[in-house]
Amino acid sequence: MSRTLETAAQPADLKRVVIEPVTRVEGHGKVTILLDEANRIHQVRLHIVEFRGFEKFIQGRPYWEVPVMVQRLCGICPVSHHLAAGKAVDMLVGARKLTPPAEKLRRLLHVGQMLQSHALHFFHLSSPDLLFGFDSDVASRNVVGVIAAHPELAVQGVKLRKYGQEVIRHITGKRVHGVAAIPGGMNKALKLEERDLMLRDIGQVIEWSLAAVALSRQVFEASEEHRHHFGVFPSSFLSLAGPAGELEFYDGALRARDAQGTAIFDQVDYTHYNRFIREEVKPWSYMKFPFIISEGSENGWYRVGPLARVNNCDSITTPLAEAERRSFREAAGGGMQHASLAYHWARMIEMLHAAEEIERLLNDPDILGTDLVTRGERALEGIGVIEAPRGTLFHHYRINEHDVIEKANLIVSTTNNNQAMNEAVRQVAARYLDGKTLTEGLLNHIEVAIRAYDPCLSCATHALGRMPLQVELVDSEGRLLDRLVKDSDGGLSCGES
Amino acid sequence: MGAVVFGYGNPSRGDDALGPRLLERAAAWLSDRPDLDVATVADFQLQIEHALDLKDRNLALFVDADAACTGAYAFAAVGPARDASYSTHELSPGSVLQVFRTVEGQAPPPAYVLSVRGERFDLGQPLSPPAEAHLEAAWTFLRGLLEDPRPSAWTAKLG
Numbered sequence: 001m002s003r004t005l006e007t008a009a010q011p012a013d014l015k016r017v018v019i020e021p022v023t024r025v026e027g028h029g030k031v032t033i034l035l036d037e038a039n040r041i042h043q044v045r046l047h048i049v050e051f052r053g054f055e056k057f058i059q060g061r062p063y064w065e066v067p068v069m070v071q072r073l074c075g076i077c078p079v080s081h082h083l084a085a086g087k088a089v090d091m092l093v094g095a096r097k098l099t100p101p102a103e104k105l106r107r108l109l110h111v112g113q114m115l116q117s118h119a120l121h122f123f124h125l126s127s128p129d130l131l132f133g134f135d136s137d138v139a140s141r142n143v144v145g146v147i148a149a150h151p152e153l154a155v156q157g158v159k160l161r162k163y164g165q166e167v168i169r170h171i172t173g174k175r176v177h178g179v180a181a182i183p184g185g186m187n188k189a190l191k192l193e194e195r196d197l198m199l200r201d202i203g204q205v206i207e208w209s210l211a212a213v214a215l216s217r218q219v220f221e222a223s224e225e226h227r228h229h230f231g232v233f234p235s236s237f238l239s240l241a242g243p244a245g246e247l248e249f250y251d252g253a254l255r256a257r258d259a260q261g262t263a264i265f266d267q268v269d270y271t272h273y274n275r276f277i278r279e280e281v282k283p284w285s286y287m288k289f290p291f292i293i294s295e296g297s298e299n300g301w302y303r304v305g306p307l308a309r310v311n312n313c314d315s316i317t318t319p320l321a322e323a324e325r326r327s328f329r330e331a332a333g334g335g336m337q338h339a340s341l342a343y344h345w346a347r348m349i350e351m352l353h354a355a356e357e358i359e360r361l362l363n364d365p366d367i368l369g370t371d372l373v374t375r376g377e378r379a380l381e382g383i384g385v386i387e388a389p390r391g392t393l394f395h396h397y398r399i400n401e402h403d404v405i406e407k408a409n410l411i412v413s414t415t416n417n418n419q420a421m422n423e424a425v426r427q428v429a430a431r432y433l434d435g436k437t438l439t440e441g442l443l444n445h446i447e448v449a450i451r452a453y454d455p456c457l458s459c460a461t462h463a464l465g466r467m468p469l470q471v472e473l474v475d476s477e478g479r480l481l482d483r484l485v486k487d488s489d490g491g492l493s494c495g496e497s
Numbered sequence: 498m499g500a501v502v503f504g505y506g507n508p509s510r511g512d513d514a515l516g517p518r519l520l521e522r523a524a525a526w527l528s529d530r531p532d533l534d535v536a537t538v539a540d541f542q543l544q545i546e547h548a549l550d551l552k553d554r555n556l557a558l559f560v561d562a563d564a565a566c567t568g569a570y571a572f573a574a575v576g577p578a579r580d581a582s583y584s585t586h587e588l589s590p591g592s593v594l595q596v597f598r599t600v601e602g603q604a605p606p607p608a609y610v611l612s613v614r615g616e617r618f619d620l621g622q623p624l625s626p627p628a629e630a631h632l633e634a635a636w637t638f639l640r641g642l643l644e645d646p647r648p649s650a651w652t653a654k655l656g
Contacts, residue, residue: 053620072509075541154599162546176540
C-alpha cells in the first residue's frame with residue numbers, strides 16, 4: 001500500500017497530461033499524469049473538484065427538514081442521503097430503535113434503491129467497456145462474444161431500473177423528492193395493492209438478477225488480465241456488517257479487515273466512527289482522504305462499496321446471493337478478492353440479494369403495519385450510517401437548543417474510496433501507459449479503473465453543452481503541447497486549441 | 498397518444514432549477530386544461546428509465562438549463578443518438594430516445610429540446626437574476642407549444 005507515484009521527486013521537470021473531466025463518471029473528475037521526456041510516468045493523481053458546500057447546505061436548517069433536503073445533494077442516490085439523514089435525525093429524537101413496520105419499510109426503500117442503482121451500473125454504465133473491450137483485441141472479442149449472447153441485456157437493465165424506482169415511488173409517494181423517513185419513523189404505510197403490485201414482478205426481477213451474476217462472473221473470469229493485473233492491488237476494506245457478520249446495507253456495526261482478511265476492528269457502534277476513522281487533507285485535492293486511525297494515514301486507507309461488503313461479510317441472509325458469495329470467495333482462494341474489476345461481480349451479487357430481500361420484505365406482514373413512529377429521549381448529536389450503493393455513507397449532525405443544525409459532517413462513499421481510486425489509477429497507468437504513446441484507448445484504461453468504483457462526483461448538477469472529456473499534454477513550463485477532446489457526441493478531435 | 502414534457506435539473510443548484518421550475522408552471526397550467534393530453538415528468542436528470550415515459554406518446558419535449566445557450570432559450574429538434582452520454586449517470590435527450598428504440602424496437606416519437614440559458618449552478622443558491630428573466634421568456638414560448646401539441650405545429654416553431 002505504498003504511495004509510489006503519488007508525488008514525483010522533481011515535478012517541475014516533467015510534462016503533464018490532463019484528463020478532464022473523466023467520462024462516464026459524474027462531475028468534474030480530472031486525472032493528471034506527469035511524464036518525463038521518455039514518456040515514463042513519475043506522478044499520477046485523481047483530482048475530484050466537487051463535494052464542497054454539503055455541510056454548509058445543511059447548517060442553519062431545522063433538523064426535521066434535513067432528510068428531505070439532503071436528497072438534493074445527489075440526483076443519483078437521493079434515497080441513500082435521505083436514509084442516512086433519517087437515521088441521524090432518529091438519534092436526535094431518541095429513536096435508535098424504530099417500530100418493526102417503520103424499519104422494514106426503510107429497508108425495503110433501501111434495497112429498491114440498491115437494485116436500481118446496481119442495475120444501471122452494470123447494464124448501462126459498464127456495458128460500453130464490456131461491449132467494446134479496453135484491453136487487447138483477443139480480450140475484446142471474448143467480451144463481445146459474451147454480450148452478443150445476451151442481446152436482451154439493454155431491455156433487462158431498463159426494466160430492472162424501473163422496478164427499483166417503482167419500489168421507491170410506492171414508499172415515498174413520488175418518483176423524486178418524495179418523503180419517506182421522518183424523525184423516529186416513516187411518513188406513510190404501504191397499501192395492500194401497492195404491495196401486491198410489487199410482488200407481481202419480483203420473480204422475474206430475481207431471475208434476471210441471477211443471470212446478471214452469472215454474466216458478470218463470466219466476464220471477469222474470462223480474462224486473466226482482469227483477474228490478476230488490471231487494477232489489482234492489496235487494500236483494507238470497510239463496511240457495515242450485521243451482528244452475525246452478515247451482509248448489511250441499512251444498519252449493523254462497522255467492520256474493517258486488512259488485505260489478508262484479518263480484523264482491524266469489528267462490531268464497532270457506528271456512532272463512534274470518529275474514534276476509528278479520520279480524514280486527511282492533501283494540498284493537491286479538494287476531496288479528503290479518510291483512513292483508519294490505528295493503521296496511520298500512510299497505510300490506513302481502505303476500499304468501500306460492493307467489493308468491500310462482499311469481501312467483509314461472513315454470509316448473506318438470502319439463499320441465492322449466499323451461494324454466489326461462496327463462489328466469489330472460492331474464486332479468490334477463500335481470501336480477499338483485490339481486483340478492481342471484481343467490483344462488477346460483487347455488485348451483481350448484491351443486486352441479487354436486494355431482489356431476494358425485496359421479496360422477503362414484501363411477504364413480511366409487518367410491511368403493511370401502521371405503527372410507524374416512535375420517540376425517545378432527545379439528543380443534541382445525531383449520526384446516521386448506511387451502506388449506499390457505492391459504499392459506506394456517514395451523516396453526522398449537531399443541533400442547538402433551537403433544533404437548528406450547527407455542525408454537520410458528511411463522509412460520502414466516493415470520499416471513502418478516494419485513495420483507493422487513486423491507487424487504481426496509478427496501478428493501471430503504470431502498467432498500461434508507461435513509456436507508450438498516449439491514445440484514447442490507453443487513456444480509457446484509466447477511466448475503466450475509475451468506473452469500477454462507480455464514483456458519483458457531481459451530486460446532481462448538469463447543464464447541456466459541457467465537454468465530457470478533455471486531455472491536455474502540457475510541458476514543464478506550462479505550454480500546451482497537445483490536446484485530445486471527446487465531445488458530447490463522442491467524437492474525437494485533437495490538436496491545439 | 499399525447500405529448501410528454503420532461504423538465505429536469507436539481508432545484509437546489511441555482512440555475513439548474515430552470516427545467517423543474519418551467520415544468521411546475523406547465524403542470525399547473527395544464528391542470529386547468531384537461532382537454533390537452535400532455536404528461537409532465539420531473540427529475541434530477543435524464544436516465545434510462547425515462548425511455549419508458551415515451552411509450553404511447555406521439556410528441557416529446559425535453560426542458561433543461563443550458564450553460565452554452567447563447568440566447569435566453571433555444572428550441573431544436575432532437576433524434577436518437579448513441580452519444581458519449583449513453584453510459585453516464587445522466588443521459589442526453591438523444592440517448593433517451595436511443596434507449597427507447599432499443600427497448601421498444603420502434604422509432605421514438607418526434608422530440609424537441611427547449612434549452613434555457615443558465616449561468617450559476619452552486620448548491621443552495623436560488624435562480625440567478627438573468628435566469629429569472631430567461632425563465633419568463635422561455636415560459637411564454639413553452640406555453641405556445643403546449644397550446645398546440647402537434648408535431649407539425651412544433652416543427653413550425655423551429656428557428
